[in-house]
Structures are given as structure tokens and as C-alpha cells.
Amino acid sequence: MFDTDELVINMGPQHPSTHGVLRVVLKLDGERVVDSDVVIGYLHRGIEKLSENRDWTQIILLTDRMDYVAAATNNLGYCETVEKLMSLEVPRRARYIRTILAELQRIASHCLWLGTHAMDIGAMTVFLYAFRERELILDLFEEYCGARLTYNSMRIGGLPLDISPGWDKKVREFCTIMDEKVDDYEQLLTNNRIWLERTRQVGVISGPEAVAIGLSGPALRGSGVARDLRKDEPYAAYDEFEFDIPLGGAGDTYDRYLVRLEEFRQSVRIVRQALDGLPSGPIIGKVPRLIKPPAGETYHAIEAPKGEIGYFIVSDGKSTNPYRFRVRPPSFCNLQALPRLIKGHLVADVVALIGSLDIVLGEVDR
Amino acid sequence: MLDTVVIPLLKILILLNGVLIAVTYMVLLERKVIAWVQVRLGPMRVGPYGILQPIADAVKLMVKEDITPTRADKWVFTAAPIIVIVPALIVFAVIPFGDQVDLFGRTVSLYVTDINVGLLYIVSVASIGVYGIILGGWASNSKYPLLASLRASAQLISYEVAVTMTLVSLIVVAGSLSMVQIVRAQQDAHVWFVFLQPVAFVLYFIGGLAETNRAPFDLPEAEQELTGGFHTEYSGMRFALFFLAEYANMIVVSAVATTLFWGGWLRPFPSIQVAPLAWLGLVPGWIWFLAKTFVFLYVFLWVRATLPRYRYDQLMRLGWKVLIPLAIANLIVTGFVKVLL
Numbered sequence: 144m145f146d147t148d149e150l151v152i153n154m155g156p157q158h159p160s161t162h163g164v165l166r167v168v169l170k171l172d173g174e175r176v177v178d179s180d181v182v183i184g185y186l187h188r189g190i191e192k193l194s195e196n197r198d199w200t201q202i203i204l205l206t207d208r209m210d211y212v213a214a215a216t217n218n219l220g221y222c223e224t225v226e227k228l229m230s231l232e233v234p235r236r237a238r239y240i241r242t243i244l245a246e247l248q249r250i251a252s253h254c255l256w257l258g259t260h261a262m263d264i265g266a267m268t269v270f271l272y273a274f275r276e277r278e279l280i281l282d283l284f285e286e287y288c289g290a291r292l293t294y295n296s297m298r299i300g301g302l303p304l305d306i307s308p309g310w311d312k313k314v315r316e317f318c319t320i321m322d323e324k325v326d327d328y329e330q331l332l333t334n335n336r337i338w339l340e341r342t343r344q345v346g347v348i349s350g351p352e353a354v355a356i357g358l359s360g361p362a363l364r365g366s367g368v369a370r371d372l373r374k375d376e377p378y379a380a381y382d383e384f385e386f387d388i389p390l391g392g393a394g395d396t397y398d399r400y401l402v403r404l405e406e407f408r409q410s411v412r413i414v415r416q417a418l419d420g421l422p423s424g425p426i427i428g429k430v431p432r433l434i435k436p437p438a439g440e441t442y443h444a445i446e447a448p449k450g451e452i453g454y455f456i457v458s459d460g461k462s463t464n465p466y467r468f469r470v471r472p473p474s475f476c477n478l479q480a481l482p483r484l485i486k487g488h489l490v491a492d493v494v495a496l497i498g499s500l501d502i503v504l505g506e507v508d509r
Numbered sequence: 510m511l512d513t514v515v516i517p518l519l520k521i522l523i524l525l526n527g528v529l530i531a532v533t534y535m536v537l538l539e540r541k542v543i544a545w546v547q548v549r550l551g552p553m554r555v556g557p558y559g560i561l562q563p564i565a566d567a568v569k570l571m572v573k574e575d576i577t578p579t580r581a582d583k584w585v586f587t588a589a590p591i592i593v594i595v596p597a598l599i600v601f602a603v604i605p606f607g608d609q610v611d612l613f614g615r616t617v618s619l620y621v622t623d624i625n626v627g628l629l630y631i632v633s634v635a636s637i638g639v640y641g642i643i644l645g646g647w648a649s650n651s652k653y654p655l656l657a658s659l660r661a662s663a664q665l666i667s668y669e670v671a672v673t674m675t676l677v678s679l680i681v682v683a684g685s686l687s688m689v690q691i692v693r694a695q696q697d698a699h700v701w702f703v704f705l706q707p708v709a710f711v712l713y714f715i716g717g718l719a720e721t722n723r724a725p726f727d728l729p730e731a732e733q734e735l736t737g738g739f740h741t742e743y744s745g746m747r748f749a750l751f752f753l754a755e756y757a758n759m760i761v762v763s764a765v766a767t768t769l770f771w772g773g774w775l776r777p778f779p780s781i782q783v784a785p786l787a788w789l790g791l792v793p794g795w796i797w798f799l800a801k802t803f804v805f806l807y808v809f810l811w812v813r814a815t816l817p818r819y820r821y822d823q824l825m826r827l828g829w830k831v832l833i834p835l836a837i838a839n840l841i842v843t844g845f846v847k848v849l850l
Contacts, residue, residue, distance in 0.1 A: 150652060150656075152652045152653070152656075174656065174659075174821055264817045264818060265816070267543075267814070271549065272547070272548070275548060332817070335816070337816055337818070338817050340819070340823050341818075341819075489821060489822065490656065491728075491820045
């Protein structure tokens with residue numbers, strides 16, 4: 144009787160819920176997504192190419208600018224890759240402090256995720272609460288290295304700075320606060336009927352499918368696949384601590400939410416153990432003045448808050464910069480699942496699912 | 510002359526100004542309350558504790574450039590905010606803020622008019638406002654506002670049915686459609702109607718949240734999904750009219766809830782005349798009315814600060830599959846009880 148047209152709508156690159164400059168071209172039938180096309184590249188700065196013209200130490204601060212809400216983890220991944228290439232030994236104290244920083248960073252990144260994800264679904268108070276706790280972590284980082292967002296907090300072979308006296312006590316205080324606050328978040332959302340309706344059975348992805356797409360991190364574990372590099376291929380000092388890997392079952396938005404909330408608690412647990420066992424000693428190993436790794440190539444991945452961040456580095460053994468530098472960013476790989484996830488869902492679910500994948504465009508585009 | 514023209518005109522003048530001031534201060538109140546919930550301070554710069562913020566906002570909105578998109582339908586685009594704001598304001602005509610008071614030796618009633626179909630008038634006039642939202646979204650000739658106006662039409666129509674159904678069962682209890690008579694009926698019944706019709710009150714309040722586009726039913730203006738919804742293309746004073754209408758509608762819903770369910774201007778325990786409660790009678794009726802209305806307005810803000818947003822299909826399901834059947838069941842039960850007693 145009537146002809147219906149599909150409505151093509153541009154969500155982004157300037158849209159409040161695409162977490163930066165993501166552009167999703169949606170084909171809508173009413174409000175239902177028939178087809179979608181994810182357009183990226185608005186934040187491309189050529190970090191990988193730039194890195195091939197910087198010396199090995201300078202690259203650390205370029206890695207800050209990829210996933211800018213989890214800069215310390217990026218630093219860690221890069222430094223460990225170069226250490227692997229050079230077969231450098233990192234002192235135990237440095238590995239412990241690196242672990243503490245990485246886990247604090249995970250909490251900070253998850254705080255940002257929780258806040259924006261809840262905001263996308265309409266619960267705006269959680270946003271402010273989560274940012275309040277993130278602020279405390281930024282203060283801790285500021286005290287450690289002077290920066291609040293792009294830390295440049297690690298060096299090849301160890302750390303630039305030891306922790307200042309009393310810093311560990313402040314971290315402990317933060318751990319106590321965080322434990323309470325996670326319960327607060329749960330009280331606001333976990334059993335909230337509207338939250339359940341908005342997240343359950345939304346964007347379901349099965350374990351095998353998630354593996355096939357290349358999901359990693361909480362998005363993969365939400366589908367029940369037990370893969371966490373902290374356990375599977377331990378780096379830094381993770382093999383010395385006890386912690387659990389939370390897993391989801393159904394693989395929907397709600398499971399991914401629960402996994403991340405539990406990771407808050409596990410991160411706090413790791414930080415506490417690291418503080419308890421913090422060894423004394425040097426914070427940087429025996430590193431040559433001029434860093435010039437031997438010719439060869441290596442790949443090393445660590446568990447960033449958003450998934451596996453891997454670095455592939457080729458050194459020609461002659462110059463003071465890498466011959467080839469390539470990053471496997473978790474956000475980029477996780478974003479591949481978006482068209483598959485949003486198909487058949489409503490516009491309101493699109494923003495929920497973008498939030499649920501936890502992407503940072505700085506890392507997607509690099 | 511004095512009774513038929515001057516006094517009603519004066520009342521309208523006072524009411525209109527009062528409502529507009531109340532509405533602008535509702536905006537401040539909302540920002541403050543939500544800020545307190547979110548461990549922030551809210552507006553603090555304009556005047557002590559930000560109390561002059563509404564004035565600054567109004568000035569800002571008035572001097573802002575008023576843009577009409579080139580491809581918009583100019584007449585409808587201009588008419589839409591007017592269609593929204595006018596019903597929101599004229600509804601106040603039948604809301605009884607209090608009973609009669611003696612002022613300068615005359616007996617003055619604290620409502621502009623008392624028509625015998627007051628409640629019907631409120632329901633019908635209030636439902637005109639949605640046309641403004643639909644037309645505004647359509648006339649913008651933009652995709653997000655269009656989606657929003659589709660949402661608005663579906664949402665408001667379905668919740669209108671639920672709310673009206675609910676009110677019917679209250680009318681059965683009160684035996685009148687006049688707002689003043691409904692309050693008097695509560696005096697005669699010695700009890701506020703919320704105790705006779707608790708289900709109706711809950712349904713009415715949920716429906717009221719949905720009808721005023723407030724969280725968790727604020728789909729037509731879901732900023733995170735539709736970048737502002739139906740008023741995306743509006744700026745300056747025209748945008749302000751949409752904004753004012755939303756808050757005016759919140760006040761209407763709260764005032765109607767107070768009048769119908771919580772005894773209007775009546776004090777608590779309206780007909781118990783014992784000494785310990787005597788002080789309650791000293792407070793003028795209009796203060797009781799405003800205080801009760803304020804409580805509901807606060808709940809509006811509280812809900813907004815706490816709850817996530819429903820999805821479009823869930824909202825419709827809640828309306829048609831929960832609220833309307835409950836409202837009809839409530840009406841049937843009320844009818845039986847009324848006949849049997």
C-alpha cells in the first residue's frame with residue numbers, strides 16, 4: 144500500500160555518543176538498523192610511521208597518544224616489546240611498580256568506560272561518580288610522574304622514577320575507597336530494571352564468533368572465552384599474584400558490563416598484593432646509553448584495559464630507530480564487531496553497543 | 510465590571526508571571542538538585558549560590574541568533590514552539606491553588622476559573638502540546654528531529670490513553686470533573702484520594718513522567734541517541750519556548766497530582782479537629798498546595814538523576830501492556846466497589 148524507504152543517517156563523526164570521532168552510517172527501517180557502515184580515520188595521526196623516524200625512547204611518548212585514557216598500559220606494552228628484542232632484564236621492583244601502574248590504569252580506564260556507557264544509556268549520575276574515582280587515580284599518577292593523562296611513565300629496561308615516599312599509602316587508601324564505590328555503582332545499575340532491559344540480550348555474540356572476529360579483552364571474556372594475557376602469557380609481575388578472570392555467559396551487553404565491574408575488584412586485589420610484596424632494589428636495569436636493539440623482529444602483546452595491545456617491531460640493528468613499527472590496537476579489532484552487533488537492533492542500542500565495546504578513537508585511528 | 514473583568518485579568522497576570530518565574534527557577538532547581546546528587550555544586554557564579562542564573566540564561570537565550578534552517582518549513586517551524594508553550598500555560602487556568610481568601614475586604618478565589626469539566630479541559634488541552642513537538646521535528650527537515658518526533662507521537666498518544674483511563678477511575682470516586690469540586694470531595698470524604706486510589710496515583714505519575722518527556726521516558730530528546738531530539742535545529746528563544754513548556758508541563762502534572770490525589774490545598778488530616786493538629790490549620794491552603802507540588806517536582810528531578818533511559822519499544826510495551834491494562838482493571842474494580850457500597 145505504501146512504499147517505505149530506508150533512512151540513511153550519519154551517526155557521527157560529531158555525535159555525543161560515538162566516543163570521539165567515530166562515524167557510523169546507519170541504514171534505518173523506522174528505528175531498526177538494517178545495515179551499517181563504520182567509517183574511521185578522523186583521528187589518524189600516523190603514529191606508526193612517525194615512530195619509524197623517532198629514536199627508541201621517544202616512541203614511548205607517542206604510545207601515550209594512542210589509547211589516551213590508558214597511557215601507562217601502552218607504555219608498558221611498548222617497553223616490554225623493546226626489552227624482549229634486546230633481551231633486557233627488568234629489576235623486580237620495577238616490574239612490581241609497573242604492575243601497580245598498569246592496574247591503576249585499568250581501573251581508571253574502566254571508570255571512564257562505565258561513566259560514558261551508563262551516560263549513553265541515560266544514567267547520568269554514574270558518569271559523575273565514576274569520574275570522581277578516576278580523578279583520584281589521576282592524582283596518584285600526577286604524584287608519581289607529574290602528568291595526568293599522557294604519562295610517559297616507563298622507560299626501556301625499567302622506570303624513570305621511583306615512587307615517592309607515602310605514595311604507596313595513598314594507593315592503599317584509594318583501594319579501600321574503590322572497593323566501596325564499585326558496590327555503589329552496582330547498586331545503581333546491576334539490578335536496575337531499566338538497566339537490565341536495556342542491556343540484556345542486546346548485542347549478543349557467541350564465544351566462537353567473538354574469537355573469529357578477533358575480539359579481545361572484556362568484550363571477549365563477556366562471551367565466556369577465558370583468555371587474559373595476564374594469566375596466559377604473564378608479563379610484568381602478574382605471575383606472582385593471585386587474581387581471578389571474570390567470565391560472562393551469554394555474551395550480551397550486560398555480561399560485558401558485569402565482567403568489567405568485576406575487573407575493578409580484581410585490579411584492586413592485584414594492586415594490594417603488589418604493594419604488600421613490593422621489593423626493594425633498583426628501578427631500572429642495565430641499559431646501554433644508546434639503545435640500539437640487535438637486528439630482528441618481535442611481537443609482544445599485553446592485556447590493556449580494552450583488550451590485547453600488541454606491538455610488532457622490526458629493528459635493522461644499525462639505526463637508532465625501528466625499521467618497522469606496527470601496533471595491534473584492541474579498540475580497532477573490537478570495533479570490527481560493531482556492524483555485526485548492531486544489525487537488527489534499534490538506534491538506542493547502537494549507542495549502548497558502541498559503549499559496550501569500549502573503544503578509544505585515538506587507538507583505532509592511531 | 511470589577512468582578513468579571515478586572516479581577517480575572519489581574520489573576521491571569523499574576524498567574525502567568527508566577528508560572529514563568531517558577532519555570533525558570535525550576536531549571537535552576539533541576540541543575541542544583543542534580544548537581545547535589547552528583548556531588549557537584551551546580552551553578553555558583555551568577556549571584557549568591559547561582560540564584561540569578563535563570564535571569565542570565567533568559568538574557569542569553571533572547572540575544573542569541575535565532576536560526577531557521579534554509580530547508581525548513583518556515584511557518585510550521587515558527588508555529589511549533591508556540592503550539593507547545595500555549596497549552597502548557599493555559600492549563601493553569603483551572604488549577605485551584607487554594608480556596609477562597611479575604612483580600613482587601615473582598616472574597617477572592619485562588620484560581621482563575623472553575624469550570625465544571627476542569628479535568629477534561631486539562632487532559633485535552635495538555636494533549637495539544639504534542640502537536641508542537643511533532644510539527645517542530647517534522648518542519649526542521651532534518652533526520653534526527655524527524656526520528657524524535659515519531660517517537661514523541663507514539664509515546665504521547667499511548668501514554669495519554671493510560672493517563673486518561675486512570676483519571677476516569679478517580680472521577681468515579683470524586684463524582685465530579687471540576688478541580689475545585691474534587692478537592693471539596695476529598696474534604697467531605699475525610700481522606701485524600703491517594704488512599705482510596707493508590708494504584709491510580711502510581712499510574713498517573715508514571716504516565717505523567719512519560720507525557721512530559723522526562724527521564725526515564727525522555728526518548729524524544731534523548732541527547733545521547735538523537736543529539737537533542739526534536740529541538741536539534743532550534744536555537745535562541747524558540748528553543749527556550751520548548752524548554753519552558755517542558756518545565757511548565759512538569760508543574761502541571763505535579764499540580765494536578767496534588768489536586769486530584771493529595772488533597773489540593775487541604776492540610777493533612779483535613780477533617781480531624783484535635784488540638785495537636787491545630788497548627789496545621791494555621792498554614793494557609795496555598796502554601797500546602799505549593800509544598801505538595803514541590804515534593805512531586807523534586808521527585809521528577811530525583812528520578813532523572815537516578816534512572817537510565819527506556820528504549821523505544823520497551824516504553825511502548827510498558828504503556829500498552831502494563832499501564833493501560835492496569836488502568837482498566839483499576840477502573841473496573843473502582844466501578845464495582847462504587848456500585849456495591
